[in-house]
Amino acid sequence: MKKARYLVDNLYTADPAVHVFNGKIYIYPSHDVESGIPENDLGDHFDMRDYHVFSMDDIDGEVTDHGVALDVKDIPWSGRQLWDSDCAFKNGKYYLYFPLKDQTDIFRIGVAISDKPEGPFVPQEAPMKGSYSIDPCVFEDEDGSHYMYFGGLWGGQLQRYRDNKAIECGQEPGDDEQALPARIAKLSDDMLEFGEEPKALVILDENGEPIKAGDHDRRFFEASWVHKYNGKYYFSYSTGNTHKLCYAVGDNPYGPFTYQGVILTPVVGWTTHHSIVEFKGKWYLFHHDCVPSNGKTWLRSMKVVEMEYDAEGKIITIEGTAE
Ligand code: FUB
Numbered sequence: 001m002k003k004a005r006y007l008v009d010n011l012y013t014a015d016p017a018v019h020v021f022n023g024k025i026y027i028y029p030s031h032d033v034e035s036g037i038p039e040n041d042l043g044d045h046f047d048m049r050d051y052h053v054f055s056m057d058d059i060d061g062e063v064t065d066h067g068v069a070l071d072v073k074d075i076p077w078s079g080r081q082l083w084d085s086d087c088a089f090k091n092g093k094y095y096l097y098f099p100l101k102d103q104t105d106i107f108r109i110g111v112a113i114s115d116k117p118e119g120p121f122v123p124q125e126a127p128m129k130g131s132y133s134i135d136p137c138v139f140e141d142e143d144g145s146h147y148m149y150f151g152g153l154w155g156g157q158l159q160r161y162r163d164n165k166a167i168e169c170g171q172e173p174g175d176d177e178q179a180l181p182a183r184i185a186k187l188s189d190d191m192l193e194f195g196e197e198p199k200a201l202v203i204l205d206e207n208g209e210p211i212k213a214g215d216h217d218r219r220f221f222e223a224s225w226v227h228k229y230n231g232k233y234y235f236s237y238s239t240g241n242t243h244k245l246c247y248a249v250g251d252n253p254y255g256p257f258t259y260q261g262v263i264l265t266p267v268v269g270w271t272t273h274h275s276i277v278e279f280k281g282k283w284y285l286f287h288h289d290c291v292p293s294n295g296k297t298w299l300r301s302m303k304v305v306e307m308e309y310d311a312e313g314k315i316i317t318i319e320g321t322a323e
Helices: none
Strands: 012-021 024-032 050-056 064-071 086-090 093-101 107-114 137-140 146-150 182-186 199-201 222-229 232-238 245-250 257-264 274-279 282-289 301-307
Touching: 012 086, 012 282, 024 086, 064 093, 086 137, 137 222, 146 222, 222 274, 232 257, 232 274, 257 274, 257 282
Parallel strands: 012 274, 012 301
Antiparallel strands: 012 024, 024 050, 050 064, 086 093, 093 107, 137 146, 146 182, 182 199, 222 232, 232 245, 245 257, 274 282, 282 301
């Protein structure tokens, strides 16, 4: 297995969502900046204001920065904080999905459109109806259907919702209760809205029981990603305050998914966030850490490392950079 490679050194970049479009690798990361806002558990210090898109012809090749693809000041409903985005393609158009706080400081998910994978993207007037929380990941299944996976705890506000409705006092469930799930919704044909009510994405343990809220080593926290391998759906995610990237496997896009193990052990930094993509017959994990900023948790740098499966389709754990 090759050593991980940092991809960009002129900007801080995080949460890389990666797709192969037109035979090239396109990377949609968050663009971290020094905001001057003190660090807190709600992530106020992650005060990002634009997105850049990057591309590579080859995994070892030069990384092209295509410049600003979307700026917060051009989004009509914007409040603050452009967090992890993702991009999808359908019928000649590219759709950039992004979480952003609205003017009441509530995270919503927005969509912006371009004719090119690198943008620039033109945002819709309003966020997706009924959207909430953060970290949209859009997965295209082999039949051409697109599904959005989303959600994130703490600063990501997922604890403020039950059954897609905001609750008065947003708290996580008790340790022995079922963990708060990520959400999944099929997208509408025009890619601009949910095509159905978002559903809970349940992760089961080895006994077929839903993972509990107190199981911080395995419960979903944020950073949904889905890929398919040998006909199975792999849902991967961050465990947040235990700083792992884990995965669970299911037979269809909705799950349930059964917990399998750790993809990446903790890295330097608080957050860990990733995407998994196949390119030219090999599999790659794109993720980030804070080594180049000497551990500043809000200034992250994206990197790529080859990922391998064993004969049973289990992902071989990669060691992170944390001591
Ligand atoms: O980049 C801001 C937030 O940090 C992301 O949305 C989370 O997944 C975490 O990586």
